[in-house]
Amino acid sequence: MKKNSEKSQLKNLPSHLPVLIVGGGIAGAGVFRDLSLHNIPCALIDKKDFTSQTSQSSSKMLHGGIRYLENMDFALVWEALHEKNLWLKLTPHLAYPEKFYLPVYKSSLRPLWMVRIGLFLYDALSSFQNLPHEVASVKETLERFPTLKKEGLTGAGVYSDAVVEDAKLTLECIYDGLVSKNSYACNHTSFTNCVKEGDIYRVFIKDELSGLEREITCDHLVFTTGPFTDVLLKGLDLFPWIPKLMLSRGSHLWFQNDMLKAKGPMVLTPKDGRVIFVIPQNEKTLVGTTEVPGEPNFDQMPSDEEVTYLLNNLKDFFPNADISEEYILGKFAGVRPLVKEDPNATLGKVARDHKVYQPESNIFILLGGKYTTFRIMAKDVVKPLVHKMKLPYRDDLSLQPLRRVSHVIPWHEIKLTKELIQSIIEDEFPKTEEDLIYRRMGLNSEQEYLDMKNQLKTLNITWPWS
Template sequence: MSSVPSSSQPEDRERCDVLIVGGGINGCGIARDLAGRGFKVVLCEKDDLAAHTSSSSTKLIHGGLRYLEYYEFSLVRKALQEREVLLKSAPHIMWPLRFVMPHDPAQRPAWMIRIGLFMYDHLARREVLPPSRGIDLREHVAGAALKKEFKRGFVYSDGWVDDARLVVLNAIDARERGAQVLTRTRCTSALREAGGWNVTLEGPEGRRELRARAVVNAAGPWAESFLRGVARPAAGEALATKSLRLVKGSHIVVPRIFTHAHAYIFQNPDKRIIFAIPYQDSFTLIGTTDIEIEGDDPGAAKISQDEIDYLCVQASRYFAKPITKADVVWTYSGVRPLLDDASGDPSAVTRDYLLESNTGAAPLLSVWGGKITTFRKLAEDAADEVARMLGEARPAWTEGAFLAGGDLSPWIGAASRPDADFERFVDALHARYPWLGGALGRRLARAYGTRVEKIIGDARSMADLGEQVAPGLYESELRYLQREEWATSGQDVLWRRSKLGLHLTPQARAQVDEWMRTHAAPAAQQRKEAPLAAQP
C-alpha cells in the first residue's frame, strides 16, 4: 500500500469536494449528479468504465416482476417509476420492449400471474408503456418460435438499455459539468483525518495526491474490501459495518432464434426465471443465473459449464428448436454486489440499495447493492446525503434531464414518444448525411444520439471518415472514442462502447486492437478535464 503524507506535511495536494471510488453505473451516476449541483468531483476507476458488473447485466430497464413474490413492493414501485424517466432521458440507448410470458400450468397459476401483472401495471404511473394483457399464442407472432404445447400467455411492458453506454453517458455528462473522470486509476490509500481525506491515486500518469472533503465508496463488488483494506480510519474508528453477498449472473448469446421484436420471460421449475431477448439484430441473449461466489477477485468471474447447460436446458423447455452449447457464440458474467440480508436463496436477496453514511472525522458514504434501473434515484439520494454531510444542501436536478446525446429536439422538434422520436432522428440523420448509409447511420444514431456530429464533423463523404479499420468502423469513430469516451483498447471499443466484437471476425477484431495500440494518445492528451487546484 502506498504511503500517504500526514496532515503535518506541506499541503501541496490537489483538492476536491468529493472523491468517488468506482466507475460503474452508481459511481458515474453520483458523479454526474454532484457535478451538476456545483460540487468539485473526482471519480477514479481502477479499470475501464463499466468494465465489470455494469456491462454484464441482462440490459433491462424493468420493475422486477419476480420481486413481487418476495414482497419487495417498495423496490418494484421505485423501479417502475424510474422506467419512463430513463426512457425519456436517452431514447437512443433505451427503448420500450414487450415481454411475452408463455403460461406453464405446472408453474405459477394463471390467476397469480394476472394479479402480479395488474399490480405491475398500477404500482406506478405509465405514459409511454402499454399495459399487460392475455394472449393466444396460437395466433400471436411470438407463439411461432415456441413449442405447440404453450397455447396461452401474457404480454407486458418494460424497457431495454445498452448498459455499458449508459455508464459512459453519465461519465460524459459528469465531465461536462466539471468533474474529473480518471480511468485506469486505482485508489491505493485513503486516510481519514479531521476535516477531510488524504488520498493517493495511482494511474497512467503516475501518483497523484488528493485532499477530498468527502469520499463516496461506489466500488460495487469491491465496496467491502475498499473499506477493509484501502480506506484508513482515524484513530478508534471502524469503517466496515456491512457485508456483501457476491452473486454471479451469467448469460449466453446464440444466433437469432426468432425474428419478431418481442422478448420472452420463461418460468423455470426451480421457481427462477430467465429472459430471451432480441440482441444486436442477429442474436438472442439468454440469461441469467444466480450463483453465489466467494473469493478476492470478483472481476475474474466466468460462466461455468453448468450454467451454460442450465440456460440451454431451461430455454429449450419453451423453444421449439432446442438450444445446445454448440449454439453459444458468446458468454459473459457479472457479479452483483448484493447487501447481505441473511436470505438463504441468492435469488431472494434484495436488489434494493442502502446508502450508509459515516460522518466521523470526515464524511464517508458507502453504496451497498442496487440495480441498473434505479441508478438515477440512487444517485440523487446519494448526492442529497453527501450535500447534507458537507452542510451545503443543493437541489436535485436529474429527473427530466437528458443524458449525453439524448436531447433529439434540435433535429426533430418537439418530443412525443421516445421510440418514435428516435426513428424521426434516424430519418433526420439520413436526410442530413445521405452518403452515410442506412446500417452505419442507424448504428451511430443508436450509440451516440446527437453526439454523432462529433464523429462526422465536417465530413462530406465516407472517405472523409478516414480509414475503415474494420467493417463499418472508421478512424473518425475510433478517434472520438479515444478523445471523448476514455477508450484505450480494442476491448473497450468492441465489447463495451459497442458490441461490434460479436459481428467481426477474429482478424478484424485484431485490426481494431492494433489500431488502438498504434494510435494511442498520451494519457495527458486524452484527459479533457481541467486540473484541480492545489490546496492553498
C-alpha cells in the same frame, strides 16, 4: 474549458477535491453526474475501464422487476417502473420499450388468471405509464415463438419493460458530468490506500496502465465499488467495516437469432422457480441469467455448469429448436452486489433495494440496488452530501436529458473510419482496444471483437495514452 481527454488523465487531477468517488459503474456514474450537475468539484476513478464490471454485465433491462411482485416489494417495483419510464424519455437512443411474453402452461405454478392480476398490478404500479398488459392466445404466442413447447401451453401474459445498452448509459452519465467545469473522471486508476489527516483524507491512487502513482486529498469520499466493496474496505485502516454483501453471480449467453427464432423478448419460468429472459436484439439473442454464489473477482466469466444450466432450460422450453453450444456467439457474467441485512435471506429472496452507509460523517458507501434505480440511489448520497456543504439539493437537475451523446449509437450499423475512432479516443477516452471495442463501440461478442480488432489494424490509429 479542458477537453474530455485531458480531464480523464490522472496527472491532470487537482491536488485537492471536495469529493472523490471510487468506482465507476452505474452507481458511481450516477453520483458523479448528480454532484457535477450541482457544480460540486469532484473526481471519479475506476481501477478498470468505467462500466467494465457488473454494469456492463446486466440482463440489459430497465425494469420494475416482475418477479419482485412475489416478494411484495411494491415500493421497489413502483420506483423502478417510474425510473424506467423516465430513462425511456431521457435517453431514447439508449433504451426502447418492449413487450415481454410470459408463456403459461397447465403445469405452471401460476395459471393465466393469476398472471393477469399480477400484470394489472404491474401496470398500476407504473401509474399506468407502461404500455398496457395483454393476454396472448396459444396461436399468437406460437406465431411469435415458433419453436416454443406447445404441449400444455395455455397462452401468455404480455407486459411492457425496456431494453437498455447498459454500458453506454453509464458512460453517457459520466460524459454528462464531465460537461461541468470542475469534474474529472479517470479510468484504469485504482484507489490503493487512504489516511485521515485532521478533517481531510489523503488518498493514494495508481494509474494501472502506466504504473504512475499520486496522492491527492479530499474532504469527502464516496465508495461505489459494488461487489468489490467488502474486500476493499476490510483492507483499509480507516474505520471498522463488517462485511455487508451477499454476492450472487449471474451469467448470460449471446446466441445467433436463427437458433430459437424468437420474434421478441420473453420470460421463461423454469422448474426451480427462477426466471430466464430471452431477448432478441438485432441479429443476436441474449439469454440469461443464472444465480449462484459469487466471488468478488474482476472480469468474471460463466462457468461450464452455468452454460449447461441455460442450455438445458432452453432445450426444455424449445423442443423444436436445434439448441447447441455451436450457436453461442459470446458469454459474460457479473456479480450482483446484494446487501444482506437479514441473516436468513437466501440468494433468490434477498431484497434488491440499496443502502447508504456512513461510517464517518464524510464517508458515504453506496451498496446494492438495481441498474434501473441508479438515479435515486445517487440522490440518496448526493442530497445529504450537498446539504452538509450547506447548499440546496435540486431535484430537477438529474431529471434533465444527458448533455453529451456517444459517437456510436447502439443498434445502428457502425461505419468504421479513422476519423470516427480518433473522435471516440479524444472525447470518450478508451485507453485500451477492449475499452474501445466492447464499450465505446458496443460490440459484445468475442467474434465481433476479433473482427473489429482486425479492421482497426488497417487504420493506423494514434493512441494518446500509450
